[in-house]
Amino acid sequence: MDPGLQPARVAAPNGVAAVRVEHLTRIYEGGDQPVTALAGVDAAFGSGTFTAVMGRSGSGKSTLLQTAAGLDRPTSGRVWIGDSELSRLSESQLTRLRRTKIGFVFQAFNLVGALTVEENITLPLRLSGVRPDRRWLAEVVDRVGVGGRLRHRPAELSGGQQQRVAIARALAMRPTVVFADEPTGALDGQTAADVLVLLKSIVDDHGQTIIMVTHDQVAASYADRVMVLADGRISADTGGQA
Numbered sequence: 135m136d137p138g139l140q141p142a143r144v145a146a147p148n149g150v151a152a153v154r155v156e157h158l159t160r161i162y163e164g165g166d167q168p169v170t171a172l173a174g175v176d177a178a179f180g181s182g183t184f185t186a187v188m189g190r191s192g193s194g195k196s197t198l199l200q201t202a203a204g205l206d207r208p209t210s211g212r213v214w215i216g217d218s219e220l221s222r223l224s225e226s227q228l229t230r231l232r233r234t235k236i237g238f239v240f241q242a243f244n245l246v247g248a249l250t251v252e253e254n255i256t257l258p259l260r261l262s263g264v265r266p267d268r269r270w271l272a273e274v275v276d277r278v279g280v281g282g283r284l285r286h287r288p289a290e291l292s293g294g295q296q297q298r299v300a301i302a303r304a305l306a307m308r309p310t311v312v313f314a315d316e317p318t319g320a321l322d323g324q325t326a327a328d329v330l331v332l333l334k335s336i337v338d339d340h341g342q343t344i345i346m347v348t349h350d351q352v353a354a355s356y357a358d359r360v361m362v363l364a365d366g367r368i369s370a371d372t373g374g375q376a
Contacts, residue, residue: 151178151214152343153202153311158211160197160366171197172208173366179311182341184334185373186348186357194366195347196315202345203236203313204228216310233262237304237312241319243296245288245303252284255302264307271306277340278302278332294325301332305342312336314346318353330356 160172171194179185189195200206202213204220213220215235220228237258238244245254255275259266275281278298288296297317304312314333318326334356336342346357354360359373 152181152183152216153179153345154214155198155202156212156214158198158201158213159209160194160201160206161209170366172201172211174211175363175366175368177361177368177371179343179345181343182337183359183373184337184344184346184357185359185361186346186354187361187363188348188351188354189363189369191349193363195363197366198363199313199315199345199347203238204232230262233258234264234307235310237307237309239297239300239304239312239314239317241316243288243293243300243320245296245299247288249287250284251280251286251288251291251299254288254299255306258303258307262307266306270308274302274305277336278305292325293321294328297321297325297329298332301329301336305336309342311343311345314344316348317346318348318350326350326353 155175155177158172158175159170162169162171173194175194175198187195187198197206201208204213204215215231218231218235220231223231246257249257255271256266275284278301280295280298280302283291283295283299288299291299317333318329321329330353333344333346337344337358346353348354359371361368361373362370
C-alpha cells in the first residue's frame, strides 16, 4: 500500500491518549430510585490499540461507550478525545467532533436503505461538508472488501457485507477512535470471525484505535486489551492505564 495513504497513528499532543475518561459518573434519575450506571471510572485508551469492554447486562459497558463517544453527557467527570475535553464543547461543537473524530459501528449496521453502498460510506463526509479524499476512500473500500458492491443498496447485501460497509463508513473521516457496540452480535460465527479479523487488521496495519463493547468472550479475544465492568466500575483490566 502507498505509505501516503496510511493514516498516522492518532495521538494528541504531548502523548495524550486517544481517549481518556476521568472520574466518569452517570446516574439516571427516574423511577423509585436513581440508577448509577457508572461510578467514577478512570481509564485511558492508547492510540493504535484494540480494547474490548465486557460485563453483564447493567454493568455500565454501553453507558461507558455512549459517554466516551459524546452520545450522552456524564453526570460528573470528564472525557477527552485526543486533546479535546468534551464538557468544554457546545452542542454544535460536540456534533462536529463526533462527525470528524469518532467513527461508530453498531450491531444493527444503521445503513440508510435508500442510499447506495458508496453513498452510505461517504455520508459522514457530506454531513460534515468535507470533500472526500478519493484515494483514501478507495483504500478503505478495498481494505474492507466491498469494492464490487458500491452501487448496491444495503438490502442487496448479506449481514457481513453490510457490517463491512458500516466499518468503511466509520473509517471514511480517518477518525481518532472507532467505537463499536456489539458489532458482531447479529452475525453468524464465521461471518463474525471475518469481521473481527478485519477490525484487528485495521488496528495493526493502520494504527486505528478501536473500543468495542461485547458480551462475547470469543470476540473479546481478538482485542489487545480486555476491560471488564461490574456495577459501574472496572473490575478487571488486562491492559491497565494506557
